[in-house]
Amino acid sequence: MRNTRWTRFTHASWASDIDNLLCSQPDTGEQALEICDALARSGAVDVIVVDSVAALTPKAEIEGEIGDSHMGLAARMMSQAMRKLAGNLKQSNTLLIFINQIRMKIGVMFGNPETTTGGNALKFYASVRLDIRRIGAVKEGDNVVGSETRVKVVKNKIAAPFKQAEFQILYGEGINFFGELVDLGVKEKLIEKAGAWYSYNGDKIGQGKANAISWLKENPAAAKEIEKKVRELLLSNQDSTPDFAVDGNSEAETEQDF
Template sequence: MTQALRKIHYSLCHSQTLIVFVNQVRSKVTSVKDFGRAEEVTCGGNALRFYAAIWMRISRTGLLKTEDKVTGLGICVQVVKNKLAPPMKKAELGTQFGRGICCEPGVLHLACEHGLILKEGTDFFIEGEVLENVQEADRYLVENDEVLDKTVKSLRSHLFKRRE
């Protein structure tokens, strides 16, 4: 892997190409002097760690359920190495089977934080609708694409206007 990355590194840098490697991590139990501590070993060796500009560790945190059915996975993404910005940032995401990453909970949280969606106690007020909890508000945003798009547009204009 080291030799292959060394050969393609120069041409990738000059062609402004992005390559994403997915590498499996395995646990290897070390010797007795380390008290049986599990060490992470990558199948491709250590070359990806050195050549990567951004290295993220993605792990499953749980299952997302709607009533009794499993509808997705909860994942944790941690930036371990980042040459472009400070590392060690962490994000909790949800992925729905057949849909991908769920953006609705993040939009709902930011919109409430910046006053675009009103929240009183556990109730949410979105476009004249009164929703009793977070699950109902998320479901409402999933089912109404135009409301979600309008909220995202107003949230972007609000956030980018504040930074100027």
């Protein structure tokens, strides 16, 4: 880590502790993974994010010529790193998040042709795997201001898998909290929806979702009350029967396909 370049972010609009947010831009995939291992062993950080697995280029590929064949280099690199990282992450209680990308398998006639980069080791070592997809656009007039996003838990060693959630991600802001509050309020019957109109406690709060969101922003006490009720309802349903069925091969198929 002696020659590692670190950058401290100061973007005021990010909803994170930017005073303690560091960024490193290593030269090779091996260097990036060694930095992760050193940080995990140090216990100095709580969360490490690698963005992304597809960009972790092995040293041999960087030093080689364009067009050279490097079959399986990235997969071997990730496999070795996972064996080394697993124990250190457990000892230091550090969360390591890998962001990956979807690729298409060539010549697949049956089943899911999608796969992820970096081989199979990351799939097997991961405690939780989330499939995140953009399913639409959020618009204000003709301008696209965000993305409708769906997240599905395709693997979970610590809780029930195959749950999914949908929410909006607004550019420059992050997850649309008030939009999610409106959706969950309607789902849990705390907010009434009749046509395009939204109502709360019998009073109309806006025509259209955008106006309902604006009302919640202008009435933080009501928004806090709805949030509290939604959390209570969701937590009370945690012990209910999961809304999915899993046969003997479902988990194995999920491991292979994603």
